[in-house]
Amino acid sequence: MVKGQVAIWRYLFRFADSMVLKCAVELRIADIINSYGQPITLQKIASSISRSSSLDIPSLARIMRLLVRRDIFAAYQPSEGGETLYGLTYASRWLVTGFESNLASMVMMQSHPLLLATWDCIGQCIREGEMPFKKAHGVEMWEMASKNPSFNKLFNDAMECNTKTVMQAILGAYKDGFEFVGTIVDMGGGTGGMIAEIVKANPDVRGINFDLPHVVATAPAYPGVEHVGGSMFESVPAGDAIVLKYVLHTWGDEDCVKILKNCRKAIPETLGKLIIVELVLQPEGNGPFDDIAAIFDVMMFAHQPGGKERTELEWKNLLAEGGFPRYNIIKIPSLPSIIEAYPN
Structure with missing residues (x-):
């Protein structure tokens, strides 16, 4: 009974961990410590945040104490009576914005009030069969992004930082997967960060970044990459290979089949393939990312209409219905896996 009580208390206050993590990103604590190149005192952290006399240093100390307990930061006592470093x-290290791979923007997006509000609607939406994000805001996330430039930027920044993290794993574990490919289409590629990295690592490849018009409108220019606006439900630019990173998990099965069939029309009958970068749920798994994947599955329910993560069997059935009867799952050192899918 005591263990059960402890478990409920722990899960009850998990939101506090998220909010303190957001605080650390907002105050740039990881960036500040990294700029010194060594552990530093609380006073140095505080003075780098603000030189205002109103800065609440005692409360900052309490925030740091929890972050140290969560192993987000380390605390050192250099000598008896000395200040904690x-x-x-x-x-x-994943909160340092100066590092190419970081998750700081993802922390800011997932802790944004617009997304947090959707979690409050989950119970009601299960009872009434509605979608939490739309219940909370009256519109779906994509519509919110198209009408709200600041939220659109927040979302794009988070997707870009996640892309950089995943790309390291992809280019390391799947570098041979882009051989013999002339044109690659990154479908739902956001502002083009992923396809730009693929083209950079494979200079002979032509890249097409395909996404909604309001998304590609803010995309920067990249060598060897063409930005194309459109809807994946209408048509997909032709290519030898199509990459779908975190696209299909945002849609229900019926919509995914439509997308897959459009992809099937856009690639060659022979040698054409899909490169799907998505989670593969292991409900009983105990791998380093399996628990996070289960959380992602509920998050997709909260944020996207029909969104969900899928098991291998679910992927197999979905791909077959969409015109891709053959597939191969490649595990990489990251949250998602690579699913190669072939039309024959």
């Missing part, structure tokens, strides 16, 4: 850990 705070340093980076493997976790807080």
Whole structure:
């Protein structure tokens, strides 16, 4: 009974961990410590945040105490009576915005009030069969992004930082997967960060970044990459291979089949393939990302109409119905896996 009570208390206050993590990103604590190149005192952190006399240093100390307990930062006592020094850990390294791969923008997006509000609607939406994001805001996320430039930027920044993280794993574990490919279409490619990295690593490849018009409108120019606006439900630019990173998990099965059939029309009968970068749920798995994948599955329910993560069997059935009877799953050192799918 005591263990059960402890478990409920722990899960009850998980939101506090998220909010304190957001606080660390907002105050740029990881960036500040990293700029010194070594552990530093609380006073140095505080003075780098603000030189205002109103800065609440005692409360900052309490925030740091929790972050140290969560292994986000490390605390060192250099000598008896000396000031505590705070340093980076493997976790807080992912909050340093100066590093190419970081998750700071993802922290800011997932802790944004617009997304947090959707979680409050889950119970009601299960009872009434509605979609939490639309229940909370009256519109779906894509419509919100198209009408709200600041939210659109927040979303694009989060997707870009996640793309950089995943791309390291893809280019390391799947570098041979882009051989013999002339044109690659990144469908739902956002502002083009992923296809730009693929083209950079494979200079002979022509890249097409395909997404909604309001998304590609803010995309920067990249060598060897063409930005194309449109709807994946209408048609897809032709290519030898099509990449879909975190696209299909935002849609229900019926919509995914439509997307897959459009992809099937856009690639060659022979040698054409899909490169799907998505989670493969392992409901009983105990791998390093399996618990996070289960959380992602509920998050997709909260944020997207019909959105969900899928098991291998679900992927197999979905791909077959969409015109891709053959597939191969490649695990990479990241949250998603690579699913190669072939039309024959």
